[in-house]
Amino acid sequence: MSNTGLNRLSACEIADGIAHRKFSAEEVVRDCLERIDARDRQVKAWAYLDPDLALKQARALDGKNENGPLAGVPIGVKDVIDTFDMPTDMGSPIYRGNRTFADAPSVALARRAGAVILGKTVTCEFAGLTPNLTRNPHDPERTPGGSSSGSAAAVADFMTAAGYGTQTGGSVLRPASFCGVVGYKPSYNLISRGGMKFAAESRDTIGVLVRTVEDADLLSSVLTGRPRLRARSGAPKIALCRTHLWEAALPESKQAIEEAAQRLRLAGASFREIHLPGSFSALQEARTVINPYERARALAHEWNTNRTAISAGLTAQIEQGLSIPFDRYIQSLQRVKQCRDEIPAVFGDADVVLAPCVTGEAPLGLQSTGDTRFQEFWTALHVPAITLPSHKGPNGLPIGIQLVARIYDDENLLASAQWVWQRLVAQKGFLHADQQQF
Amino acid sequence: MSNTGLNRLSACEIADGIAHRKFSAEEVVRDCLERIDARDRQVKAWAYLDPDLALKQARALDGKNENGPLAGVPIGVKDVIDTFDMPTDMGSPIYRGNRTFADAPSVALARRAGAVILGKTVTCEFAGLTPNLTRNPHDPERTPGGSSSGSAAAVADFMTAAGYGTQTGGSVLRPASFCGVVGYKPSYNLISRGGMKFAAESRDTIGVLVRTVEDADLLSSVLTGRPRLRARSGAPKIALCRTHLWEAALPESKQAIEEAAQRLRLAGASFREIHLPGSFSALQEARTVINPYERARALAHEWNTNRTAISAGLTAQIEQGLSIPFDRYIQSLQRVKQCRDEIPAVFGDADVVLAPCVTGEAPLGLQSTGDTRFQEFWTALHVPAITLPSHKGPNGLPIGIQLVARIYDDENLLASAQWVWQRLVAQKGFLHADQQQF
Numbered sequence: 001m002s003n004t005g006l007n008r009l010s011a012c013e014i015a016d017g018i019a020h021r022k023f024s025a026e027e028v029v030r031d032c033l034e035r036i037d038a039r040d041r042q043v044k045a046w047a048y049l050d051p052d053l054a055l056k057q058a059r060a061l062d063g064k065n066e067n068g069p070l071a072g073v074p075i076g077v078k079d080v081i082d083t084f085d086m087p088t089d090m091g092s093p094i095y096r097g098n099r100t101f102a103d104a105p106s107v108a109l110a111r112r113a114g115a116v117i118l119g120k121t122v123t124c125e126f127a128g129l130t131p132n133l134t135r136n137p138h139d140p141e142r143t144p145g146g147s148s149s150g151s152a153a154a155v156a157d158f159m160t161a162a163g164y165g166t167q168t169g170g171s172v173l174r175p176a177s178f179c180g181v182v183g184y185k186p187s188y189n190l191i192s193r194g195g196m197k198f199a200a201e202s203r204d205t206i207g208v209l210v211r212t213v214e215d216a217d218l219l220s221s222v223l224t225g226r227p228r229l230r231a232r233s234g235a236p237k238i239a240l241c242r243t244h245l246w247e248a249a250l251p252e253s254k255q256a257i258e259e260a261a262q263r264l265r266l267a268g269a270s271f272r273e274i275h276l277p278g279s280f281s282a283l284q285e286a287r288t289v290i291n292p293y294e295r296a297r298a299l300a301h302e303w304n305t306n307r308t309a310i311s312a313g314l315t316a317q318i319e320q321g322l323s324i325p326f327d328r329y330i331q332s333l334q335r336v337k338q339c340r341d342e343i344p345a346v347f348g349d350a351d352v353v354l355a356p357c358v359t360g361e362a363p364l365g366l367q368s369t370g371d372t373r374f375q376e377f378w379t380a381l382h383v384p385a386i387t388l389p390s391h392k393g394p395n396g397l398p399i400g401i402q403l404v405a406r407i408y409d410d411e412n413l414l415a416s417a418q419w420v421w422q423r424l425v426a427q428k429g430f431l432h433a434d435q436q437q438f
Numbered sequence: 439m440s441n442t443g444l445n446r447l448s449a450c451e452i453a454d455g456i457a458h459r460k461f462s463a464e465e466v467v468r469d470c471l472e473r474i475d476a477r478d479r480q481v482k483a484w485a486y487l488d489p490d491l492a493l494k495q496a497r498a499l500d501g502k503n504e505n506g507p508l509a510g511v512p513i514g515v516k517d518v519i520d521t522f523d524m525p526t527d528m529g530s531p532i533y534r535g536n537r538t539f540a541d542a543p544s545v546a547l548a549r550r551a552g553a554v555i556l557g558k559t560v561t562c563e564f565a566g567l568t569p570n571l572t573r574n575p576h577d578p579e580r581t582p583g584g585s586s587s588g589s590a591a592a593v594a595d596f597m598t599a600a601g602y603g604t605q606t607g608g609s610v611l612r613p614a615s616f617c618g619v620v621g622y623k624p625s626y627n628l629i630s631r632g633g634m635k636f637a638a639e640s641r642d643t644i645g646v647l648v649r650t651v652e653d654a655d656l657l658s659s660v661l662t663g664r665p666r667l668r669a670r671s672g673a674p675k676i677a678l679c680r681t682h683l684w685e686a687a688l689p690e691s692k693q694a695i696e697e698a699a700q701r702l703r704l705a706g707a708s709f710r711e712i713h714l715p716g717s718f719s720a721l722q723e724a725r726t727v728i729n730p731y732e733r734a735r736a737l738a739h740e741w742n743t744n745r746t747a748i749s750a751g752l753t754a755q756i757e758q759g760l761s762i763p764f765d766r767y768i769q770s771l772q773r774v775k776q777c778r779d780e781i782p783a784v785f786g787d788a789d790v791v792l793a794p795c796v797t798g799e800a801p802l803g804l805q806s807t808g809d810t811r812f813q814e815f816w817t818a819l820h821v822p823a824i825t826l827p828s829h830k831g832p833n834g835l836p837i838g839i840q841l842v843a844r845i846y847d848d849e850n851l852l853a854s855a856q857w858v859w860q861r862l863v864a865q866k867g868f869l870h871a872d873q874q875q876f
Binding site: 084095098100101102103104105107108109111112134189192193194195197198201202224225226227293294297299300301302303304305322324325326329330333334393408 | 488522533536538539540541542543545546547549550626627630632633635636639640662663664665731732734736737738739740742743760762763764767768771772779846
């Protein structure tokens with residue numbers, strides 16, 4: 001297997017190479033397709049792939065005189081987000097072959113910027129907890145995480161430079177951490193959610209899976225309209241937050257956080273510790289109310305028409321959601337809002353918060369996509385979050401750290417993440433899948 | 439024309455009559471279709487109507503042993519909300535004949551409760567400001583308001599008991615006021631927005647257009663999962679808010695508010711006056727930033743593929759949205775959030791706020807759907823709002839008053855509105871369209 005394939009380049013490198021006519025979009029797509037052909041029978045990251053359609057897009061781009069900021073960048077789109085030229089199956093037999101009239105705005109904006117929509121990536125059933133076929137590219141006996149399983153695995157395995165995910169609990173950051181890539185969930189509502197299937201609408205957020213922080217910046221700048229980052233002039237102020245769930249973390253995740261904190265402190269970051277108020281413990285219970293309540297509404301049509309085609313786990317969640325009293329739902333929304341309002345005081349003057357991202361390495365087995373707790377309460381708070389593939393666990397598998405910022409402070413989050421990246425990740429190289437062939 | 443048609447019944451009366459087998463769903467639909475046949479060539483409220491499909495739904499309901507809470511209630515669905523068995527044209531030639539795989543959750547929940555989806559109602563282009571064909575049933579030379587033009591006109595004209603609307607600025611309450619019906623916009627995010635086309639996602643809210651407050655309660659209880667109202671035990675505490683826009687109101691709208699306040703005070707409501715903080719003046723400017731910014735993203739696919747089929751007005755809005763700097767957008771979001779956070783203090787102990795709903799009667803001409811200002815800043819604040827057809831203007835046309843409550847306090851809003859209804863509207867009878875034939 002060649003190590004110099006264009007499929008290994010970052011999104012920034014691809015866009016730059018195409019702008020400077022070092023290679024063509026078609027060549028990039030060909031290398032991605034070759035990698036997919038070699039690996040996807042095992043990894044199963046793709047729900048839909050039409051090589052001819054991908055190549056046709058690439059050739060159309062190559063024929064243009066002007067290049068957008070995503071020129072030639074291949075993107076795998078999570079299969080709960082609409083694409084006008086590919087089916088959107090939602091990880092459910094109910095939607096097999098479902099064609100939509102339009103691209104979701106998130107897809108259309110990327111196309112406008114020159115991206116190649118390479119294919120649709122595997123999602124858990126309706127972006128929920130029921131696992132689908134994808135395996136962790138580092139170890140086929142382990143979960144890739146979910147529900148953005150396919151995008152995380154495809155990016156980690158060099159099948160595409162970028163993938164879209166959606167996060168309601170931890171569906172972008174957890175698979176990113178388990179597969180060893182960067183997962184970035186922007187502030188709530190910052191990327192248009194038109195044309196995506198809702199799981200729990202008051203939390204659902206579209207995010208990106210990529211291999212560098214620079215790429216997270218590039219993609220999200222196109223999708224949100226934010227200008228590209230300027231580098232930080234100084235070291236960020238970091239608040240270490242072990243969270244109220246600290247005891248649920250395995251030693252390797254704890255060590256990742258402590259080691260990261262130590263190295264970043266030595267590198268010049270100002271550090272202090274913060275503790276989440278006791279009121280934040282309401283977030284965990286709120287999830288067990290809000291998510292099923294909203295999910296049961298989001299899947300009303302499927303419940304009406306195709307109930308038997310819904311998995312047992314999701315059926316139970318819908319039934320639970322339909323049984324929750326409205327008052328309890330509203331109380332939960334109110335409690336979560338109170339926590340959101342406390343965030344500025346909790347974070348103080350910190351640029352970002354450093355917190356565990358996952359319990360540990362991707363667990364063995366494909367029956368669960370892993371523990372959502374370390375990701376989900378930040379999602380509920382609507383704050384932007386990013387994971388960097390900075391550490392390894394006892395089995396040599398990736399463990400990400402998580403950085404979090406205030407709502408709408410995505411620029412600060414990404415700039416700080418880039419500073420951290422340069423000190424924790426860039427020198428180490430990646431934990432790439434093909435270092436551990438299967 | 440018969441005055442005893444079943445099409446004249448309220449949703450509550452229909453559901454009750456069907457539950458007690460006084461008449462069938464098919465008879466209700468036949469009377470609605472007859473009314474539509476007689477009137478819609480002039481009113482033009484319907485974007486899609488298949489009489490056979492409506493009758494088929496009704497007969498299927500009549501064949502069932504159990505009746506849901508909306509048994510036999512005919513609903514017109516605004517043409518930006520998906521229906522699996524009818525096209526969704528978005529008020530745009532781009533989407534002519536567009537078929538979707540699934541019902542929007544808001545539609546599926548109504549079907550589950552026994553409603554008949556009668557047809558699709560006319561919307562302004564993509565739920566925006568570009569008028570469509572509908573005329574005000576009280577006077578064909580006047581606008582019905584927009585963007586939920588068809589639902590408001592169809593409900594006012596007794597073609598259907600209920601209609602769905604969406605409100606980004608004032609698209610439910612303004613047409614409701616202009617057409618003389620009840621328009622209710624729940625708290626933001628309370629009715630699932632799956633399967634609807636976004637206009638400005640941080641504001642878009644699905645609402646209902648009906649002829650009584652009781653019907654607003656019935657429909658929204660099904661769509662949100664809230665139990666039906668219990669009647670208020672005492673008079674509500676009402677805060678009179680003339681708003682910072684008071685001078686923009688015509689005398690008839692000012693009179694409606696003053697007269698309503700006087701009568702409600704005499705009826706026993708406790709009254710005090712509140713003033714919006716100066717910071718709320720930021721809301722008007724925020725709208726000119728947030729709406730175009732989000733609209734330009736929401737219509738990314740249409741902009742990519744069918745730009746020439748977009749109206750001049752909407753084209754200008756998209757171009758403006760694409761030119762607004764991200765920082766300005768974020769600052770606007772932040773300012774609006776600050777206003778939202780001030781609401782509890784501003785409202786104090788009031789159950790509801792009484793405020794103008796519209797500048798005045800539906801204006802002459804079909805080139806504009808009217809002034810959005812009195813509705814839109816409440817929408818931006820995410821609070822629930824309802825208009826009641828309580829007054830008439832100098833031309834005998836309806837003028838609604840507006841009641842507003844705290845976010846998620848929809849039960850209080852509706853219970854207070856019901857109290858107000860009984861004192862201001864129930865005794866007067868309606869301002870129904872057929873009192874002024876054209």
